[in-house]
Amino acid sequence: MNPNGAETSERKSGKSDHFESPDFYHIDDLLTEEHKLIRSSIRDFVKKEISPIIEEWAQNAHFPYGIVKKFGDIGAFGPTVPEEYGGGGMDYISYGLIMQEIERGDSGMRSTASVQGSLVMYPIFKFGSEEQKKKYLPKLASGEMLGCFGLTEPDHGSNPSGMVTNFRDAGDHYILNGAKMWISNSPKADIAVVWAKNEEGRIHGLIVERGMEGFSTPETHGKWSLRASTTGELVFNDVKVPKENLLPGKSGLGAPLMCLDSARYGIAWGAIGAAMDCYDSARRYAGERIQFGKPIGSFQLVQKKLSEMLTEITKAQLLNWKLGKMMDEGKATTPQISMAKRNSVEVALNIAREARQVHGGMGITGEYPIMRHMMNLESVITYEGTHDIHLLILGADITGIPAFT
Ligand code: TGC
Numbered sequence: 001m002n003p004n005g006a007e008t009s010e011r012k013s014g015k016s017d018h019f020e021s022p023d024f025y026h027i028d029d030l031l032t033e034e035h036k037l038i039r040s041s042i043r044d045f046v047k048k049e050i051s052p053i054i055e056e057w058a059q060n061a062h063f064p065y066g067i068v069k070k071f072g073d074i075g076a077f078g079p080t081v082p083e084e085y086g087g088g089g090m091d092y093i094s095y096g097l098i099m100q101e102i103e104r105g106d107s108g109m110r111s112t113a114s115v116q117g118s119l120v121m122y123p124i125f126k127f128g129s130e131e132q133k134k135k136y137l138p139k140l141a142s143g144e145m146l147g148c149f150g151l152t153e154p155d156h157g158s159n160p161s162g163m164v165t166n167f168r169d170a171g172d173h174y175i176l177n178g179a180k181m182w183i184s185n186s187p188k189a190d191i192a193v194v195w196a197k198n199e200e201g202r203i204h205g206l207i208v209e210r211g212m213e214g215f216s217t218p219e220t221h222g223k224w225s226l227r228a229s230t231t232g233e234l235v236f237n238d239v240k241v242p243k244e245n246l247l248p249g250k251s252g253l254g255a256p257l258m259c260l261d262s263a264r265y266g267i268a269w270g271a272i273g274a275a276m277d278c279y280d281s282a283r284r285y286a287g288e289r290i291q292f293g294k295p296i297g298s299f300q301l302v303q304k305k306l307s308e309m310l311t312e313i314t315k316a317q318l319l320n321w322k323l324g325k326m327m328d329e330g331k332a333t334t335p336q337i338s339m340a341k342r343n344s345v346e347v348a349l350n351i352a353r354e355a356r357q358v359h360g361g362m363g364i365t366g367e368y369p370i371m372r373h374m375m376n377l378e379s380v381i382t383y384e385g386t387h388d389i390h391l392l393i394l395g396a397d398i399t400g401i402p403a404f405t
């Protein structure tokens with residue numbers, strides 16, 4: 001239905017994705033021609049391959065496995081990984097723009113891409129042996145292989161240092177035991193980068209492959225959020241892991257936390273993509289929907305909502321761009337990344353809620369993307385560090401006193 005009751009099968013089948021990106025402060029002037037080219041190619045991809053069918057996937061809780069190869073083809077996996085390993089060799093602004101455009105389509109689709117790039121390819125690239133890099137990175141980059149990242153456990157979410165998943169030396173291999181939960185991509189993943197403690201209690205990363213005896217990946221059902229992304233557990237029952245599958249380059253909690261820095265950066269851009277989609281939809285609806293003989297966009301209260309949405313999007317775009325420059329210079333700190341992730345997700349959730357109101361009753365339907373974005377963002381505000389954990393990371397930086405325990 002269009003806002004005034006006429007049939008629009010167009011929106012339902014997704015043909016009407018005419019998204020226009022808000023750029024109120026001419027932030028495009030800060031981008032290179034290459035950045036703009038990358039952004040427009042991903043935007044076109046989303047309009048063609050995701051928007052037409054995402055409501056159906058989400059409503060049916062369907063993970064479209066075929067998207068993995070397509071993401072590989074357009075360079076969405078590991079854009080900052082050097083080309084010699086199959087990556088894009090791009091800068092962090094490009095990475096951010098790719099995440100923004102994909103999450104403009106759907107946060108679950110961005111999850112698939114950011115887990116593969118930041119949480120699977122990144123640790124193999126940063127901490128892996130040359131053999132591991134050559135064996136896994138090109139296949140992960142091309143989408144021939146899907147990966148997942150196992151840090152969270154049933155009893156250790158915000159506090160990963162307490163993890164109990166462990167491995168012991170058994171001569172020419174390790175024996176891995178334990179369980180991870182809430183793992184994006186796990187039910188379909190070919191490999192898992194798993195964080196586990198050795199006999200001395202030191203955390204290491206291990207590459208666990210599907211098919212290893214004692215390794216299973218049960219799917220998590222019944223999510224109201226990220227319904228087009230597949231989530232599951234990782235269960236290890238005396239899994240024999242070859243010694244060459246240990247990531248040799250770094251141990252300790254700092255290793256997975258470095259990966260999270262990269263992924264949280266991508267989320268800072270991604271969540272604003274979802275916010276821009278909600279704003280764009282609300283702006284259009286406000287111009288089309290007639291009440292009291294006028295477009296609802298002529299009422300001051302609706303204008304207030306739109307003005308505040310645009311203000312927050314513009315502020316977040318500038319924050320993300322500056323953070324991207326600091327990432328490129330290797331100067332971005334974890335608290336700076338926390339600030340951007342936390343800000344973007346809060347802005348996006350508030351915008352989704354306000355946009356939902358602008359759409360009236362239509363806002364709760366799959367005719368418009370709002371409710372899907374809103375539900376997705378309820379996961380985004382929790383994963384990669386909850387909203388409050390990021391606040392505490394900032395608090396510790398400001399005061400010098402960690403308040404986690
Ligand atoms: P803390 O004592 O602060 O640090 C432990 C060690 O790590 C070092 N470190 C870092 N190193 C490199 N980069 C960083 N960013 C680092 N941050 C800390 C630190 O120096 C220390 O080193 P050392 O040598 O002294 O041992 O650790 P803590 O245990 O007090 O924890 C701090 C806290 C709470 C902030 C941290 O645990 C945390 O961030 N918790 C949140 C957990 C989280 O974000 N989980 C995410 C799981 S993955 C996920 O959600 C994927 S969803 C993906 C999707 O679908 O898109």
Ligand code: FAD
Nearest residue numbers: 149150151152157158182183184379383384385386388404
């Ligand atoms: P808890 O840590 O139990 O937190 C519950 C509440 O307590 C939160 O509000 C939290 O802020 C608060 N809290 C906890 N500690 C403190 C404190 N010290 N001070 C103040 N408040 C505190 N993990 C992975 O490893 N890989 C993945 O791919 C992955 N994908 C995910 C996909 C989805 C859809 C979801 C929902 C989660 C995913 N996660 C993944 C897990 C995610 O990172 C955790 O859910 C998150 O870190 C929070 O852990 P928790 O759910 O155990 O909550």
